[in-house]
Amino acid sequence: MRNVCTAAPQLAGLEPYDPKYLPAEAFLSANENPHDVEQDIRAEIMREVKRVPLNRYPDPLANDLRDMIAEANGLDRDQVLVGNGGDELLFNLALAWGGPGRTFLNLPPTFSVYDANARLTNTTVVNVPRREDFSIDEEAVLARLDEGDIDFLIVTSPNNPTGELANEEFILRVLDATDALVVVDEAYFEFSRQTMRPYLAQHKNLAILRTFSKAFSLAGVRMGYLLADAEVVREFVKVRQPYSVDAVSQAIARVVYQNRAKFEPGIRTIIEERTRVIEGLRMIPGVKPFPSDANYVLFHVENAAQLWEMLYGRGILVRDFSRAPHLKDCLRVSIGSPEENDAFLKALRDAVMGKCDLKVPSA
């Protein structure tokens, strides 16, 4: 048998994305909605899916869904693009605005997918790290943009995994300071209730990314969308896989989008629970939660990796960032159902207290 030559050099040292999804009783690691799509919407989905021709290729651009999203956002169809999850649109971004000789400005710690996509496409990555409290170093970003070589940047708002919104005035200053494409990743916008959408009309270099995976309980379906100037959308269309968004996903997303008002009470509960989880975390000695505008909370605690193990031993899966750059001893917990949040807080309190006990010399 012949050997196989090496893969492309930019793959060396890249780790495949690993969601670290393990079997557990409470899944609080992936920022999913704790409630699956409710029965009456599911029934409507089933009716729609039954009518989907399976032998025909789907509408490549999902124009029916695109029209719904455009109308809800006061935009035209050609200012909207759907993707196989927001993740596909992020990859398309790196293909369309990145590449050899092109430069991406990243604001770590943030969503690791951005950096991976840049590396895959041989895009140069310029990092402007966040401050100690994870706020954006605004003056450093503006100064770096002034050098004039940045082709695109992503402002995640709220930022994942740290939780807070970016400052709107800052984003407006960035939009005026550069002709780089400025993508505002609003994956959690339904929980923050803040959006840059009203500024699309005045800023051709602004694009907004959203997803059905978080607030709309469709992480399993893979559907995301981009709102941008029609010229920007046209460039994305050139690099996308024509049939990446299949007909079944289109049908499901149409039904969910039409019924999106029904997700409001669940979103409100998550926002209320977020406050409760943060307060609960604050009351555990040595635990420092960071503020959050999303459906998850990042917290700092000593021996985070060990505590992750102890939580997992109790059936509770949270996300371990303790070895990630800039996030030493940080864990991220997604807001679950009230019962899951209680179980999480209790397990963490027990684990932290248990560790305290161990330090006390036995008599």
Ligand SMILES: *Cc1c(COP(=O)(O)O)cnc(C)c1O
């Ligand atoms: C979840 C997420 C996305 C998109 O996720 P998809 O499931 O691919 O739609 C994009 N950006 C951030 C910051 C996210 O957390």
